[in-house]
């Protein structure tokens with residue numbers, strides 16, 4: 001467990017972390033989110049004892065970081081995958097870390113195996129791709145077999161197979177009873193991986209909630225309808241539905257249940273090619289939750305979804321029905 005109480009950190013006039021209190025609990029993946037400059041990295045640095053707070057406390061497993069006898073056995077972190085000596089092999093990088101932290105050298109082989117780098121561990125880390133460096137960084141975080149893991153953008157640079165692998169690994173680590181903190185800007189990934197979310201803006205807590213409850217703040221759900229009949233929207237409207245066209249084809253329908261739409265199609269002998277629930281995405285909810293806490297706004301004409309009205313929103317992506 002990782003507990004923050006009244007945590008505050010100032011850099012001159014900037015209050016990077018502002019009286020932040022929250023608990024990252026074991027057994028689940030907690031997404032740690034916030035717009036640029038929200039204070040996420042500073043919070044992680046404070047949690048790792050790499051910065052000193054101006055006020056408040058951080059406790060790892062009930063103890064202050066400075067009171068931990070062997071910090072890497074309690075908390076493992078991936079902050080910057082590039083922070084490896086380029087001339088050292090992946091294996092030697094981990095061996096040096098193990099030696100410096102009085103960890104058994106046998107762990108090096110185990111973590112290399114777990115992250116799938118055993119075959120290339122003899123190569124100079126400088127020749128590693130970003131994805132391989134991410135895996136090496138995760139291996140380093142796992143070296144002390146810690147109960148708490150803090151991972152900052154662990155999927156940055158990974159290909160789809162690598163992303164799926166990290167997702168499975170994080171879920172596995174949480175299932176082992178560890179506290180897994182995942183900081184990422186990739187909302188789709190967060191939506192697929194996190195159980196719980198802690199959202200901050202301008203150093204302050206905005207939300208501490210399950211992913212499901214956070215997604216429930218989204219705009220009312222509609223039903224995405226596609227049919228082989230351009231006249232169907234008129235029928236839907238006549239039956240009392242509110243219908244909006246989706247740029248990618250089809251209509252988003254509010255105010256009519258799915259069975260009613262199905263029955264209408266049947267009586268008119270219209271073939272439905274899609275009838276699926278559509279709910280707001282994590283990205284949409286995140287943007288509206290943090291809108292007033294964003295330091296940086298631009299005026300670029302980002303594509304605006306006709307359905308959500310949210311820049312870059314994906315109008316036809318159906319949400320995870322079970323969440």
Ligand SMILES: Nc1ncnc2c1ncn2[C@@H]1O[C@H](COP(=O)(O)OP(=O)(O)OP(=O)(O)O)[C@@H](O)[C@H]1O
Nearest residue numbers: 011014015016034035036037038039040041042043
């Ligand atoms: N060493 C520093 N000196 C001065 N100001 C800093 C320092 N580190 C961070 N800040 C400021 O503190 C605030 C929080 O920064 P931080 O990097 O923690 O945010 P973040 O949420 O990690 O942002 P991002 O998503 O862009 O990485 C920002 O306003 C930043 O400019």
